[in-house]
Amino acid sequence: MKNTSSKHKHMIEVIESELKYTRSMIGRDRFSPRVMEAMKKVPRDKFVPEDLKFLAFDNGPVPIGHGQTISQPYIVALMTDLLELEPDHVVLEVGTGSGYQTAILSQLCKQVYSIEVIADLSEAAEARFKNLGYSNIETRVGNGYQGWPEHAPYDGIIVTAAAAYIPEALKEQLKPGAKMVIPVGLPHMHQELMLVEKDRQGEINVSPILGVAFVPLVETPATDTNDTAH
């Protein structure tokens, strides 16, 4: 039986070898050393349910309850790398889920704001951040289609569920020169990971990166007046 640290090390090797197959699609054959450091540091086993810990370091999605999944590590690394984060950046994440992607982001920037529509998942993620000592994360229960205008504009936005279209509010909350990564497409249909860039003049450019399979970004009824920030 492999121990936790050798399984974690293997996960990193698998991400690096998967890059060989995808480099022509994603236009790069390596992720930044900062991103790979964060992937090495954040303990993925602390973000999956107790009975599925044996899957924690596999390069695949893992169910986290409520029909949701923690994303595949390779995709987490790719999406993070595409954002090209700097230590002074403020980032918005839509779809906190387990909080794993949030934790990776928190290693690479100044502050992460993360929205989750399912209160139970948001609370569980919040508890993990406290336990693990990640203090530059603020979470909120709400509908990510509207973004989080109070802290906008952002140096980067990441959406970890597939949207039917790129939400207007998220485009607005992006700083000029900043990037957003978002899977676009319908459930069980073709979805494409998109890189959305707002140029210095405020023009939006969208480039497809890779075919992906994400849970849907749900359009919840207008209950946002009951949103709670943690």
Ligand code: SAH
């Ligand atoms: N980044 C997460 C992935 C979770 S899956 C992780 O690393 O674990 C996507 C998450 O998006 C789910 O938890 C789902 O509940 C959430 N979600 C779906 N629609 C949403 C919406 N409109 N606003 C905010 N979160 C949403």
